[in-house]
Amino acid sequence: MAAPVREAARRLARRAGEGGLARRFEEERARWFVWLPVAVGVGIALYFALATEPGLWTALTLPLVGLGVAVASRGAGLLYVAALGVLAASAGFAAAKLRTEWTRAPVLAFEMRRADIDGVVELIELRPTRGARLTIRVTAIRGLAAEQRPARIRVRVMSLREALKPGDRVRLRATLRPPSIPALPGGFDFARWAWFQGLGATGFAVRPPDRIVRADVDGEGQGLPQRAKDALERLRQDIGERIRAAVPGETGAIAVSLITGERGAITERTNAAYRDSGLVHILSISGLHMAIMAGFVYAAIRSLLAAVPSIALRYPTKKWAAAAALAGAIAYLLISGSSIPAVRAFLMIAIMFVAVMLDRQALAMRNVAIAALVVLLLMPESLLDPGFQMSFAAVVSLIAAYEAARERARERERGEWVRTVALFLGGIVASTVIASLSVAPIGVFHFQRSQQYALLANLVAIPICNLIVMPAALLTLVLMPLGLESLPLAVMAKGIDAMTATAEQVAALPGAVINISAISDAGFALMIAGGLWLTLWQTRWRMLGLAAIGGGVLIAGGTVHPDILAGRGGELVAVRGADGRLAATGVGRGGFELGRWLQHDGDGRPASEVLKTRAFRCDGVGCTATAQGLGIAVARHPATIAEDCMRSEIVVTVPRPPRDCTAPLIVIDRRALRRDGTHAIYLTAGDGGVARIARVETVAGSRGDRPWAARPPRSVPTEAARPRPARTETGRPQPFRTGTADRPRASRDTD
Numbered sequence: 001m002a003a004p005v006r007e008a009a010r011r012l013a014r015r016a017g018e019g020g021l022a023r024r025f026e027e028e029r030a031r032w033f034v035w036l037p038v039a040v041g042v043g044i045a046l047y048f049a050l051a052t053e054p055g056l057w058t059a060l061t062l063p064l065v066g067l068g069v070a071v072a073s074r075g076a077g078l079l080y081v082a083a084l085g086v087l088a089a090s091a092g093f094a095a096a097k098l099r100t101e102w103t104r105a106p107v108l109a110f111e112m113r114r115a116d117i118d119g120v121v122e123l124i125e126l127r128p129t130r131g132a133r134l135t136i137r138v139t140a141i142r143g144l145a146a147e148q149r150p151a152r153i154r155v156r157v158m159s160l161r162e163a164l165k166p167g168d169r170v171r172l173r174a175t176l177r178p179p180s181i182p183a184l185p186g187g188f189d190f191a192r193w194a195w196f197q198g199l200g201a202t203g204f205a206v207r208p209p210d211r212i213v214r215a216d217v218d219g220e221g222q223g224l225p226q227r228a229k230d231a232l233e234r235l236r237q238d239i240g241e242r243i244r245a246a247v248p249g250e251t252g253a254i255a256v257s258l259i260t261g262e263r264g265a266i267t268e269r270t271n272a273a274y275r276d277s278g279l280v281h282i283l284s285i286s287g288l289h290m291a292i293m294a295g296f297v298y299a300a301i302r303s304l305l306a307a308v309p310s311i312a313l314r315y316p317t318k319k320w321a322a323a324a325a326l327a328g329a330i331a332y333l334l335i336s337g338s339s340i341p342a343v344r345a346f347l348m349i350a351i352m353f354v355a356v357m358l359d360r361q362a363l364a365m366r367n368v369a370i371a372a373l374v375v376l377l378l379m380p381e382s383l384l385d386p387g388f389q390m391s392f393a394a395v396v397s398l399i400a401a402y403e404a405a406r407e408r409a410r411e412r413e414r415g416e417w418v419r420t421v422a423l424f425l426g427g428i429v430a431s432t433v434i435a436s437l438s439v440a441p442i443g444v445f446h447f448q449r450s451q452q453y454a455l456l457a458n459l460v461a462i463p464i465c466n467l468i469v470m471p472a473a474l475l476t477l478v479l480m481p482l483g484l485e486s487l488p489l490a491v492m493a494k495g496i497d498a499m500t501a502t503a504e505q506v507a508a509l510p511g512a513v514i515n516i517s518a519i520s521d522a523g524f525a526l527m528i529a530g531g532l533w534l535t536l537w538q539t540r541w542r543m544l545g546l547a548a549i550g551g552g553v554l555i556a557g558g559t560v561h562p563d564i565l566a567g568r569g570g571e572l573v574a575v576r577g578a579d580g581r582l583a584a585t586g587v588g589r590g591g592f593e594l595g596r597w598l599q600h601d602g603d604g605r606p607a608s609e610v611l612k613t614r615a616f617r618c619d620g621v622g623c624t625a626t627a628q629g630l631g632i633a634v635a636r637h638p639a640t641i642a643e644d645c646m647r648s649e650i651v652v653t654v655p656r657p658p659r660d661c662t663a664p665l666i667v668i669d670r671r672a673l674r675r676d677g678t679h680a681i682y683l684t685a686g687d688g689g690v691a692r693i694a695r696v697e698t699v700a701g702s703r704g705d706r707p708w709a710a711r712p713p714r715s716v717p718t719e720a721a722r723p724r725p726a727r728t729e730t731g732r733p734q735p736f737r738t739g740t741a742d743r744p745r746a747s748r749d750t751d
Contacts, residue, residue, distance in 0.1 A: 022077050027539055032081070034365050034536050037372035039085040043092025044380045051704035059097035062090035096380035099196065100707060105151040107191075107710065108201035112176045116142040118212070121168045122152070123233060125264035126240075128253070131158040133264060134209070135199075136170065150200020157205040164211060166233035172209035176201040181709075183596035184565065184678045185702035188446075195708035196381040232334055236260045239335065242480065246489045254283065254496050255489065259473050261285045261337035270500065276507035278436065278454025279461050282499065286341035286391055287348070288462075292470040293332045294349050298325035322356040329353075335477070340375065340382050341391040347371035348395075364399045365536070368392065386446040390439040393531065397438035398431055400535035432458040438531065441552075445524045448602050450514045457506040461499045468495035517602035523556030561601060562680035562697070563627055567593050570654040570670045573634050575615055575627045581605075583615030585623045585634060593678070624648065628683050628691035630665070650681065650693075665693055675711055676700040 047054070066087035073083045123135035135154050155174050164170065179194035179202055194202075240260050244252045253265035263271075263283060274280040281288070302321035306312045326349075333346045348367040372392055375382050382388040436454050444450055451457075472492035476485045506512060530548025537545075565574040565582070572586035572593055581603060584594055594607040603610075616623040621637035622644065633644035635653040644651050645661035654670050661667055668679050677699025686692035703709035 024539065024541055025078060025081060028537055031365075031536060031538060034369040035085070036088055037369050037376055038532055038536070039088035040092035040095070040373060040376050041383050043089035043094075044096045044376060044383045046089070047093045047096035047380070048384060050706075053100075053706050054097060056097060056101060059094045063087065063094050066090040092376065092380065095377050099380050103196050103198055104707060105198055106148055106200055107195070107708070108150050108176055108178045109148075109710070110178070112141075112143070112201075114173055114206055115144075115176050116171070116173055117153070117155075117176075118169070118171050119153070120230075121164050121166050121170055122230070123166060124164055124237060125262060127156075128265050128267040131156065132160065133157075134164070134170075138200075139169075141176075152198045153201045153203070154199055155203050155205050157209060159208050161208045162211060164209070165214070166237060167227075167230035168211050169213040170209040170211050172205050173207055174203045174205040176203040179708075181677050181703070182699050183567065183593045184562075184600060185680050185697040185699050187596055187600065187699075189703065189708070192384075192706075192708045193381075196379075236262070236335060236337065239477075239480065242485060243476070243489060246486050247493045250500070251493045251496050254500070255473070255492055257283050258285065258289065258469065258492075258496075259476065260335055261339055261342070270503075273500070273503040273507045275449075276451060276513045277457040277503040278451035278506075279457050279499065279503045281390070282461060282465055284341060284387065285336045285339060286387075287345035287395055288465070289336075289470055290329060290332065290342060290345035290349055292466055293474050294325045294329040294353070296471055296474050297328035298322060298353075301325070319357045322353040326350055326353040332477075340379065340385060340388050344371045344375055344388070344391055344395075347374055365396070365403070368395055368399060386442060389442045393438045393442060394435040396535050397434050397531070401430065401434050403538070428462065429455075429459065432462065441519075441524060441527045441531075441556075444516050445519055448516050448518055448599050450516055451512065452514060453506045453509055453512050457502055460502045464495050464498050464502075468492070469499065513604075515599075515602045515604040517557070517561070518559050518600045519556035520559050523552045523554075523558070526552030526555065528552075560682065563683040563691075564632065564650065564681035565597055565678060566652045566668050566681075567673060567678035569673050570634070570636075570652050570668070573616075573623070573632070573652050574610075575625050575632060577615055582610060583613040583625070584610045585616040585618060585625075586611060628685075630683065630691055666696065 047059075066083070066089075070080065070083040070087045073080045117136070117138060118140040119136035119138040121134055122137050125133040125135075127133060133154060133156050135152065137152055138150055141149050153176060155172070155176075157172070179191040179199060181191055182189050194200075240256045240262055243256050243259065244265075246252070247255050250267060250270055253263075253267075254270070257263045257266060261284075266283065271280070271283070274283055298321050301324040302317055305315075305317035305320060311317060329346055329349050333342055336342050348371045351367045351370055375388070432455050436458070440450065469492055472488045472495065475488035476492065479485050479488060527549050530545040530550075530552060532545070533548060534542050534545030536542075561576070563576045566572070568586065572584065574582045574584040574594065574597060577583050582597060582601060584597075584607075586594065591607040594610060598605060598607065598610065616625045616634070618624075621635070621640045623634040623636075624644075625632045625634075627650075630650055631648040632650045633640075633648035633652070635641045635644050635651060635655065638655045641651075641653055641655060641657055641661065644653070645657070645663055645667075649665045651657065651661065651664045651667045652669075653667065656671070657667050657669050666681070673679065680697045682694045682697070683691040684694040700709070700711055
C-alpha cells in the first residue's frame with residue numbers, strides 16, 4: 001500500500017514544485033529543524049483547545065499514524081515535509097496527554113473549614129507585609145480518605161511560632177478550597193496551572209502551624225530524590241536569609257529575587273513600578289541573568305588559566321573554562337528555583353558550552369529550537385505560560401536580527417574605536433527595541449497593558465544590571481561560603497537602588513501605561529504565526545510574515561465584550577452602559593473578580609470606583625438596572641424575588657428562585673454561579689428598540705470537560721440558570737425551541 005501512496009505524493013510534489021514553492025523550501029533546508037518545536041507546539045495547542053478530554057490510547061495512536069504517513073511519503077518533497085510536521089504535532093499532542101496523566105492527583109471538590117492537616121513543608125515564600133505562603137506535601141487531612149486527599153496544598157499563614165525549614169513535618173488547621181476557576185469565560189485558569197503543579201487545594205491557616213519533626217532529623221518514608229530536593233530548598237532559604245540580613249528592606253527582597261528566584265517578599269508597589277516601566281523581566285531570572293552568570297565564570301576561568309603560561313600552552317583551557325561555566329550555570333539554575341525561563345536559558349547555554357568542549361560549532365537558532373523542544377516535550381503546559389512565550393519570542397527575534405546584521409557586517413571593514421563604541425550603544429538600543437516589539441502582542445493578549453516608555457527604562461537599567469548587579473550577585477555566591485558576602489551585596493544594593501529609581505521615575509511619567517481591550521484569539525495567533533515566519537526563515541520570502549502580522553493587528557480588535565456579567569454567587573453583577581464601560585454592584589470581597597473583568601475590558605479604573613457608579617438602584621434587599629432596554633434585577637432576599645420575576649427580563653438571585661418564576665428571559669441563581677462560574681450575557685438588537693439575548697457563556701462552558709475543570713458536586717437537581725421563554729412582539733412569553741438561535745446557551749466561543 002505504501003508504493004501507491006508514495007507515487008501519488010511524488011506527483012503532488014512535482015505539481016507544487018512548478019510554482020517554485022518546493023524550490024524555496026529547499027533553499028531553507030538548513031532551517032527546517034527550527035520549525036520542529038513549532039509543529040510540536042501546534043499539537044500541544046490543539047490538545048488544550050479541545051472541549052473534552054481525549055483518551056490516552058487515542059493520543060498515543062496519533063504519532064504512529066503520523067509516522068506511517070511520513071514513511072509512506074518519504075522522498076515526496078513538500079508532502080514529506082508536511083508529513084513530518086504532522087508527525088511532530090501528533091507527538092506534541094501525545095506529550096501533553098501523557099503529562100496530564102502523569103500529574104493527575106486528587107483535587108479538593110468542596111470547601112473545608114478548619115481542616116486538621118499533617119504534612120511536610122516543601123516551600124516557604126515570605127510575603128511583603130507579614131507571614132508566609134507554605135507549599136505543603138500532605139500526609140493526612142482529617143475527614144478525607146486517601147483517594148480524596150490532595151497530594152500538595154498551598155496555604156497562607158499570617159504568623160509563624162518558630163522558623164520553619166523545607167522538610168519540616170508540620171500540623172496546622174486551615175480553611176481549604178479547590179483551586180480557583182477563571183474570573184470570566186476565557187480568562188486565566190489557575191486551576192489548570194495548579195493541576196500541572198500538583199496543587200489540589202489552596203487556603204489560609206486559622207492558627208500558626210506546629211512543627212512536629214525537624215527536617216534534619218526526619219527522613220523516614222522519603223526517597224533520596226525528595227530528600228535532595230528538600231535540602232536544596234533549605235539551601236535556597238538560607239541564602240535568602242543571609243542576603244536579607246546584609247541588605248534589609250525592599251532592596252534585599254529584590255536581591256533575593258535575582259539570586260534565588262524568590263519574589264514573594266517584593267511589595268506590590270515595587271512590582272507595579274517595574275511592570276509599568278517595562279522592567280519587570282529583570283525581576284524574573286531568565287536568559288539575561290543566566291548568560292551574565294555563565295559568561296562571567298567562563299571569562300574569569302579562562303583569564304586565570306591564560307595567566308599561567310605552563311597551563312595555557314599545554315592544555316585546552318578553553319574547554320576547561322567552558323566546563324567550569326557549565327557547572328556554574330547548573331548551580332545557578334538549581335539555586336534560582338529552575339523556572340521555565342531559567343531552564344530555557346540554561347539549555348541554550350549548555351548546548352553552547354558542550355559544543356565548545358567537543359570542538360563543534362553550535363548554531364544559535366538551533367540552540368533555541370532544541371531548548372524549546374525539550375521544554376515543550378517535558379512540560380507541554382509551558383506553551384500557555386506568558387513567561388515561556390515572551391522568553392522565546394524575545395530570544396528568537398534577537399537572534400534573527402543578529403544573523404541579519406552579521407551578514408551585513410561581513411561586507412564592511414572594521415572602523416575606528418568610535419564606530420565600535422557607536423555600534424555597541426546602537427546594539428543596546430536595537431536589542432531593546434526588537435525585544436520590546438516581539439513581546440508586545442503577548443503582553444497585550446495576556447495582560448491588556450502596554451508600557452510606552454519601556455525603551456527608555458531599559459536603556460538605563462540594562463547596563464546597570466549587566467555591569468553591576470549580576471556580577472556582584474555572582475561574587476556574592478562565590479564569597480558566601482567564606483562569610484564575605486557583605487561587600488559584593490553592598491555593591492549589588494547600589495545597582496538595585498538605581499534600577500528601582502529608574503523604574504519608579506519612568507512609571508510615573510504621564511501615559512506610561514496604556515490599557516488595551518482584550519484582543520481576539522485569531523488575531524493573536526496570526527501575529528504569532530507571522531512573527532515566526534519572519535524570524536525563522538532566512539530568505540526574502542520571510543517578509544510575508546509582515547503581512548501576517550499586519551493582518552493579525554487588523555482583526556485583533558474584533559472582540560465582542562459581554563453586556564452583562566454575573567459572578568461570585570450572585571453578589572457581583574456588572575452591566576455595560578451606553579458609554580461602553582462597566583458599572584457594577586456587589587457586596588463582600590468581589591474586588592479581584594471585578595478587577596479581572598475591567599482588565600479584560602482595557603478599563604484602568606479601580607474596582608472601588610466602578611462599584612460606586614449609579615447605574616444600579618439598590619436598597620437593602622437588592623438592586624435593579626437596565627441594559628439596552630432590558631430590566632435587570634439582583635435579588636438578595638427571598639422577599640423580592642416574586643416582584644423581580646414579574647418586572648425584570650434578567651434576574652440574578654442569591655436565594656433559590658421559585659418554580660413559577662417563568663416571565664424573565666433568563667434566571668441565574670447562586671448555585672448556577674457556584675457550579676458554572678461567571679455568566680457572561682451578550683445582547684443583540686431586537687424589535688421595538690428592546691434588545692434580546694444573543695447567547696450566554698459560562699466559565700464551565702469555556703473550560704470544557706477536562707480533568708482540571710471538574711465541577712463541584714451537586715446533591716440535588718437544580719433549575720438554576722434555566723433559560724426562560726423569549727417574548728413575542730405582543731409581550732407574551734414564547735417558549736424557546738431547542739437549537740434555535742434565540743435560546744441563551746453556554747458556548748465555548750470566547751472573546
